[in-house]
Amino acid sequence: MRLPFDNSYAAELKGLYAPWRGAPVPDPRMVLFNGELAEALGLDPQALNSPRGAAVLAGAEVPEGAAPLAQVYAGHQFGGFSPQLGDGRALLLGEVIDPTGARWDLHLKGSGPTPFARGGDGKAVLGPVLREYLMGEAMHALGIPTSRALAAVVTGERIVRDGGPKPGAVLARVASSHLRVGTLEFFAARGQREHLAQLVDYALRRHAPDRAEADDPALELLRFVRDAQARLVALWMGVGFIHGVMNTDNTTLSGETLDYGPCAFMDRYDPATVFSSIDRGGRYAYGNQPGIMQWNLARLAEALVPLLVARDTTEAVALATAEVEAFEPRYRAEWSAVLGRKLGLDEGGLPADPDTDPLVRDLFALLREQDVDFTGFFRRLSAVLTGDSAPVRALFDDPEAGGAWVDRWRARVDVAGEGAVERAAAMDRVNPIYIPRNHLVEPALQAAEAELDIGALETLLALLREPYRRRPGMEGFAEPAPPDFGPYVTYCGT
Ligand code: AMP
Numbered sequence: 306m307r308l309p310f311d312n313s314y315a316a317e318l319k320g321l322y323a324p325w326r327g328a329p330v331p332d333p334r335m336v337l338f339n340g341e342l343a344e345a346l347g348l349d350p351q352a353l354n355s356p357r358g359a360a361v362l363a364g365a366e367v368p369e370g371a372a373p374l375a376q377v378y379a380g381h382q383f384g385g386f387s388p389q390l391g392d393g394r395a396l397l398l399g400e401v402i403d404p405t406g407a408r409w410d411l412h413l414k415g416s417g418p419t420p421f422a423r424g425g426d427g428k429a430v431l432g433p434v435l436r437e438y439l440m441g442e443a444m445h446a447l448g449i450p451t452s453r454a455l456a457a458v459v460t461g462e463r464i465v466r467d468g469g470p471k472p473g474a475v476l477a478r479v480a481s482s483h484l485r486v487g488t489l490e491f492f493a494a495r496g497q498r499e500h501l502a503q504l505v506d507y508a509l510r511r512h513a514p515d516r517a518e519a520d521d522p523a524l525e526l527l528r529f530v531r532d533a534q535a536r537l538v539a540l541w542m543g544v545g546f547i548h549g550v551m552n553t554d555n556t557t558l559s560g561e562t563l564d565y566g567p568c569a570f571m572d573r574y575d576p577a578t579v580f581s582s583i584d585r586g587g588r589y590a591y592g593n594q595p596g597i598m599q600w601n602l603a604r605l606a607e608a609l610v611p612l613l614v615a616r617d618t619t620e621a622v623a624l625a626t627a628e629v630e631a632f633e634p635r636y637r638a639e640w641s642a643v644l645g646r647k648l649g650l651d652e653g654g655l656p657a658d659p660d661t662d663p664l665v666r667d668l669f670a671l672l673r674e675q676d677v678d679f680t681g682f683f684r685r686l687s688a689v690l691t692g693d694s695a696p697v698r699a700l701f702d703d704p705e706a707g708g709a710w711v712d713r714w715r716a717r718v719d720v721a722g723e724g725a726v727e728r729a730a731a732m733d734r735v736n737p738i739y740i741p742r743n744h745l746v747e748p749a750l751q752a753a754e755a756e757l758d759i760g761a762l763e764t765l766l767a768l769l770r771e772p773y774r775r776r777p778g779m780e781g782f783a784e785p786a787p788p789d790f791g792p793y794v795t796y797c798g799t
């Protein structure tokens with residue numbers, strides 16, 4: 306099999322990765338294949354969605370044109386620095402250029418141990434692979450920058466994990482790159498300034514080509530990542546997404562969501578929401594995500610200090626610090642825009658810091674006090690504009706209190722007649738009906754892992770691919786978890 310690869314990482318960054326290949330597998334079979342994505346990439350869906358394609362996407366067969374490699378990176382994990390992580394169980398198979406000219410990594414996760422496996426088996430199991438598949442597709446459909454799944458392949462192996470043997474699997478995923486904050490941290494920690502500079506140049510050319518000629522490329526990259534991540538986290542917050550493991554090795558330079566492990570969506574609004582079993586201190590709780598992203602950007606800034614154009618280190622640190630501090634206003638402005646759209650307000654209808662607006666402050670206090678379903682609330686709010694406030698009021702433990710806030714909000718959205726209908730429609734285009742709710746995702750993944758039955762998963766995937774369109778008969782999929790579900794715990798995808 307031949308794939309139209311154009312491998313810039315392999316060609317331009319020699320010495321910064323390990324050329325490698327996937328482990329052989331007994332019986333590769335396609336479980337899910339993303340034909341729409343394959344087509345968008347300019348790949349031949351029929352050729353790939355085949356037994357041969359399954360072997361290639363499991364990493365067991367190297368297609369012509371590929372230059373598979375394991376990327377090395379470091380990272381701050383839960384605040385502590387690990388000087389060498391790297392792709393322990395993943396391969397960059399190659400890059401493809403889509404018909405619009407955009408470059409994409411084709412990356413395999415679970416394709417066997419690499420030189421950076423640190424004693425791990427290099428494998429992945431089906432449940433977490435399908436979880437990443439589903440989450441990435443859901444996020445993409447919600448308009449959130451993300452890696453996407455091209456395929457999930459079972460390998461025919463049984464992999465021993467905590468709960469006993471599980472079907473082995475590989476996720477083939479696509480991202481605008483797999484460069485991480487941790488990629489730069491790796492070379493910075495080793496004092497390899499040349500490699501660091503090479504990576505900065507490469508990252509800028511790839512993700513911000515219009516800034517590649519900047520006088521201070523490292524500073525320019527810091528600004529770019531800061532702004533991309535400020536936007537990304539605001540979008541996460543707008544849908545109640547909790548990444549769960551925002552280590553710097555899972556933080557991209559591109560501003561895409563990467564590495565779906567113990568991530569989950571929040572049902573009832575509570576900023577302290579945490580699902581991950583390993584996040585005992587709640588470091589990566591919903592409400593902490595903006596602050597953690599800024600912390601991660603500070604680690605990026607530290608890595609870049611040696612490259613900054615400055616008289617001395619003191620000046621370089623000051624430059625970098627100012628850029629990291631600018632994350633806060635930047636994030637607030639992004640959040641103001643996201644929340645303003647969700648609330649159907651005019652552009653600029655919220656202050657640059659939405660928390661200073663009593664309407665916003667009171668809303669979030671109320672949502673929390675009254676255990677209100679986050680997604681359901683925003684979706685039902687639009688109906689108020691067309692005359693029906695009962696559905697949104699019903700979400701509050703005390704519908705009177707909810708109703709009083711809704712009346713204040715209605716007075717603020719100063720539209721009537723046709724304008725109100727249009728405004729409601731605009732809100733419905735940004736407030737999803739369907740999100741990957743934990744009580745739906747979990748049984749779907751369990752059925753897939755236990756019996757290779759992907760029926761429930763496919764139903765869910767179909768809804769999540771059009772999250773704003775109401776489907777008759779599917780009302781139950783829009784409901785919060787039943788009271789007997791939970792407390793819900795997620796596990797890292799190992
Ligand atoms: P993750 O939690 O998936 O972001 O992984 C953190 C790091 O551990 C990454 O560098 C992975 O490549 C590595 N890793 C996770 N699971 C395995 C495994 N089973 N074998 C080898 N490396 C692994």
Ligand code: MG
Pocket residue numbers: 554555564
């Ligand atoms: Mg990771």
